Each structure stands twice: as C-alpha cells, then as structure tokens.
Amino acid sequence: MDITDRRAAHGPHRTGRDAAPETGAIRHRPAADVAWSLAGLATATLAQWGLILALTRIGSPTMVGQYALGLAVSAPVMLVCGLGLHTVLVTDTADRFVPAEYLRTRLAGVGAALAVIGALAAVAGTAGATVVLLVGLAKALDGVGEIFFAVLQRAGRVRTVGRAMTVNGTVTLVAAVGLLAATGDLRVAVLGSVLGSLLGSVGYPVWTVRRLRARGQLPPGPAAPRRRRTERARLLRLAVTALPVGLASGLASFSVNVPRYVVEHRLGPAALGVFAALSYVLLAANMLFSAMYQVLLPRMSAMLGRGERTALIRLVGRLVVGALLLGAVGVAAAAIGGRPVLGLLYGPEYAASADALTVFAVAVCASGALFAINTALLAVRRFTHQLAAGAVTVLVAGGVSLLLVPRLGLVGAALTVVVVLGSEAVVKGVMLRGALTVPPAETPDAAVTRPVAQGAAGR
Incomplete structure (x- = not known):
C-alpha cells in the first residue's frame, strides 16, 4: 500500500504560504462534488437495501435480523477503533502527520476492532455469530479504504471516491444476491x-493513488520517520489526537443501534429483521444529508476563518428548517401510502408494521437537523463536545428503549430513534451556540487543534 512513503528524491515537503502548487490540482465544483458524493453513497445504500430486499424475498425475517445484528454490532466498534482518522486527515491542513501514519494507525485499529467483534460474537453465541464476524470484516476493509479516500478527497478527487464507492456497492449487491440465490445461506451471501x-x-483506491502518483497528478507527500522509537511516539500522539472523534462517532452509532439490541433481545431476530427493513427510509435520507454536508463542511470552515459566525448560525438555521420540511413531507407520504408500499416491496409481515414506518419518517426530521448542527461542530473542531453529546445520548437511548420497546414493540423502538436523534440535536445545538460565542483561543479544544488551525491560516 504505497500511500506516502516517497523519500528525499522529491525534496522537502512544504506547507503554508510557501507550499508549491499541487501537481495536477483540479478546480473544485461544489455541485459536481455533491453529485459524485451522492452517487457513491446512493450506490452503497442501494446495495445494502438491495441485500435486505433479497433477504425478505428469498430468505426470511430471521435472516434479515441476523444481518442487521451484524451491522449493529460491527459499526460502533469499528467507529471507535477507527478513531475518526478520516476526518482528522482531511482537516490536517498543517500536515502534522503523514498519510502513512494514518494508515498504520487505522490498520492497528481495525485489527483491534475485529478482535472485539469476534469476542462479542462468541459471547452472544447466536446462530448469526459467523454473519457478525463477516460483516465486521467487510467494515474493516471499508475502514482501511477511508484513509485512501481522505487522501483523494484532500486532492479534490471526489469523483474517484464516488467511483470507488460505486464499485463497492455494485460488486456487493451482485455477488451477495447471486450467492444468496444460489445457496440460500446468509453466511455465504455476506462473503459478497x-x-x-x-x-x-481497498483495491480500486490503492490502484488509483499509485497511478495518480506515477503520473504526477497527486503530490507524493512527506516521508514517515525512519526511527522506530520516533515512529511509535508519533503514532501514539496521532491516536490520542483522534480518540475523541472515534469515541464520539462510536457512541453516536451505538446510541442509534441500542433499539436494535433491545428488539433482538426482547422480541427476537425476526422482529429485528422487520425493524431493520423499515429503518431504511431513514438510511436513504441520511445518504442525502451526508452527501450535502460533506461539501458544506469546507464552506462552514471557511466562514469561520473569515469570522462570519453569525452567518454560520443563520446557515445552520436554514438547513434545520429545510430538514424539518423535508421530513414533514415524508411523514405525510408514509402515513398515506406506507402500508401498500411495504406490502409490495417486502410482503404482508412487514406491511403490518406500517405505523413504525411513519415514526421513522419523523426520525428523518430529527436526523436532518442533527446533520446540520453536527457539521457545524466539526467545522469549529469541537471534538470533545461531540464526545460529551454522545455520552448523553447513549444514556437516553438505553433508558427510552427499555421503557418503550417492551410496551410498544417496533413502534416503541422507532420512537426511541426519534428521541435519541432529537435529544442529540438539542444538546449539540446548545453546544454549538456556546462554541460560537467563545473566542477560538479560549475553547477547550484549542490546545489540540491550534497547530492545525495555524496551518490552515497560513495557506
């Protein structure tokens, strides 16, 4: 994986005002960036939903539940152990660490995550333990690829990232559904x-980075330190810097997945399968939000760099209102046509839970608002704020799930998702307002982020 280790032949790496123009630099076009991000995310989301759809038709709700449990177990663990290195690398404009160091740290993290996932699967002792492990392996490979995606994203190669995600989603869907149809075995299907x-x-982005470097269209980047002791110290410092991001991402994922754990424990894997199938309306909305806010993040950072804090608050406010309006349309559509659509797509077992689909449409409102606020917090690099908010929402998720799921079933689980997303949006909204009223030098994260901010200011 030749990601950055080009040595002295390329000369010293320069940052700040003295940096040389990047070879093969391309012009950034926000609309095109959104389109390519959306295309990649759409393919990945449709692939996952396509596998769920195939499981509802070829398999059973129990198989859907086993696959959903694999996602629910592996996602939080991978996010915590992945340390949010993608975000830290993209925003590391001062090049405090080289991409090779990010890659080595990520490889160590995904190795630890696979060990934890294996232990959880063994302790659970369910029939889907192998499925959990295989889903974790796929997520581990995705985590490694994120480092290459970050390198390409920093170089403005959003189109390449979109293509890589499209390759992943297309191969996943074709191979998984084909294997499922041929064998009827979920474990074999997940191999797809x-x-x-x-x-x-992994394969496509690694090949692309090497090809662009060979053509001089991607800067080689600085060399990693040769001394083992120095290298270990730097990797440890990188892990400590990124840890709040990973913990915050993991807690956020865990809090949203808590209802799934309770549903599987109290109602069984078949009920979890129905719940997972219904939840894809929220996943589809999040795909759109994610594509938009990946492009809005640099804009928000630039607004802060110009001191336009009031304008940023107004922008976030408009985005929140837009998300609420979009969610309101979704609620009306789900209430009117949810039952027949579920029956047509999944079958009568799923149509009987149409009320939960309407509640998930409400969750779209909360999720859209949360995306807007969360992106602004990332723009001001309030990593510890993210961690504190995550801890609060985990407690909320646990309490509300145990209260509502036993009483209201899948509707209670969907209501829990609404409460979790809504409470996180409120907590982070308060934190964002407070962060934007404090001078940057006086913020709690200044000691960690000041070197990066100084590097950005020097460009």
Whole structure:
C-alpha cells in the first residue's frame, strides 16, 4: 500500500504560504462534488437495501435480523477503533502527520476492532455469530479504504471516491444476491459484501493513488520517520489526537443501534429483521444529508476563518428548517401510502408494521437537523463536545428503549430513534451556540487543534 512513503528524491515537503502548487490540482465544483458524493453513497445504500430486499424475498425475517445484528454490532466498534482518522486527515491542513501514519494507525485499529467483534460474537453465541464476524470484516476493509479516500478527497478527487464507492456497492449487491440465490445461506451471501469492500474500498483506491502518483497528478507527500522509537511516539500522539472523534462517532452509532439490541433481545431476530427493513427510509435520507454536508463542511470552515459566525448560525438555521420540511413531507407520504408500499416491496409481515414506518419518517426530521448542527461542530473542531453529546445520548437511548420497546414493540423502538436523534440535536445545538460565542483561543479544544488551525491560516 504505497500511500506516502516517497523519500528525499522529491525534496522537502512544504506547507503554508510557501507550499508549491499541487501537481495536477483540479478546480473544485461544489455541485459536481455533491453529485459524485451522492452517487457513491446512493450506490452503497442501494446495495445494502438491495441485500435486505433479497433477504425478505428469498430468505426470511430471521435472516434479515441476523444481518442487521451484524451491522449493529460491527459499526460502533469499528467507529471507535477507527478513531475518526478520516476526518482528522482531511482537516490536517498543517500536515502534522503523514498519510502513512494514518494508515498504520487505522490498520492497528481495525485489527483491534475485529478482535472485539469476534469476542462479542462468541459471547452472544447466536446462530448469526459467523454473519457478525463477516460483516465486521467487510467494515474493516471499508475502514482501511477511508484513509485512501481522505487522501483523494484532500486532492479534490471526489469523483474517484464516488467511483470507488460505486464499485463497492455494485460488486456487493451482485455477488451477495447471486450467492444468496444460489445457496440460500446468509453466511455465504455476506462473503459478497466482503468481496465488494476488498475491491471497492481497498483495491480500486490503492490502484488509483499509485497511478495518480506515477503520473504526477497527486503530490507524493512527506516521508514517515525512519526511527522506530520516533515512529511509535508519533503514532501514539496521532491516536490520542483522534480518540475523541472515534469515541464520539462510536457512541453516536451505538446510541442509534441500542433499539436494535433491545428488539433482538426482547422480541427476537425476526422482529429485528422487520425493524431493520423499515429503518431504511431513514438510511436513504441520511445518504442525502451526508452527501450535502460533506461539501458544506469546507464552506462552514471557511466562514469561520473569515469570522462570519453569525452567518454560520443563520446557515445552520436554514438547513434545520429545510430538514424539518423535508421530513414533514415524508411523514405525510408514509402515513398515506406506507402500508401498500411495504406490502409490495417486502410482503404482508412487514406491511403490518406500517405505523413504525411513519415514526421513522419523523426520525428523518430529527436526523436532518442533527446533520446540520453536527457539521457545524466539526467545522469549529469541537471534538470533545461531540464526545460529551454522545455520552448523553447513549444514556437516553438505553433508558427510552427499555421503557418503550417492551410496551410498544417496533413502534416503541422507532420512537426511541426519534428521541435519541432529537435529544442529540438539542444538546449539540446548545453546544454549538456556546462554541460560537467563545473566542477560538479560549475553547477547550484549542490546545489540540491550534497547530492545525495555524496551518490552515497560513495557506
């Protein structure tokens, strides 16, 4: 994986005002960036939903539940152990660490995550333990690919990232559904997801980075330190810097997945399968929000760099209102046509839970508002704020799930998702307002982020 280790032949790496123009630099076009991000995310989301749809038709709700449990177990663990290195690398404009160091730290993290996922699967002792492990392996490969995605994203190669995600999603869908139809075995089908991640998240971006470097269209980057002791110290410092991001991301994922754990424990894997199938309306909305805010993050950072804090607050306010209006349309559509659509797509077992689909449409409102606020917090690099908010929402998720799921079933689980997303949006909204009223030098994260901010200011 030749990501950055180009040595002295390329000369010293320069940052700040003295940096040389990047070879092969391309012009950034926000609309095109959104389109390519959306295309990649859409393919990945449709691939996952396509596998769920195939499981509802070829398999059973129990198989859907086993696959959903694999996602629910592996996602939080991978996010915590992944340390949010993608975000830290993209925003590391001062080049405090080289991409090779990010890659080595990520490899260590995904190794630890696979060990934890394996232990959780063994302790659970469920029939889907193998599925959990294989889903974790696919997520591990995706995590490795994120480092290459970050390198390409910093170089403005959003189109390449979109293509890589498209390769991943297409191979995953074709291979997984084909294997499921041929064998009827979910464990074999999930191997298709592993293959998609291997080709799309690792193979294609690695090949692309090497090709662009060979053509001089991607800067080689600085060399990693040669001394083992120095290298270990730097990797440890990188892990400590990124830890709040990873913990915050993991807690956020865990809090949203808590209802799934309770549903599987109290109602069984078949009920979890129905719940997972219904929740894809929220996943589809999040795909759109994610594509938009990946492009809005640099804009928000630039606004802060110009001191336009009031304008940033107004922008976030408009985005929140837009998300609420979009969610309101979704609620009306789900209430009117949810039952027949579910029956047509999934079957009568799923149509009987149409009320939960309407509640998920309400969750779209909360999720859209949360995306807007969360992106602004990332722009001001309030990593510890993210961690504190995550801890609060985990407690809320646990309490509300145990209260509502036993009483209201899948509707209670969907209501829990609404409460979790809504409470996180409120907590982070308060934190964002407070962060924007404090001078940057006096913020709690200044000691960690000041070197990066100084590097950005020097460009």
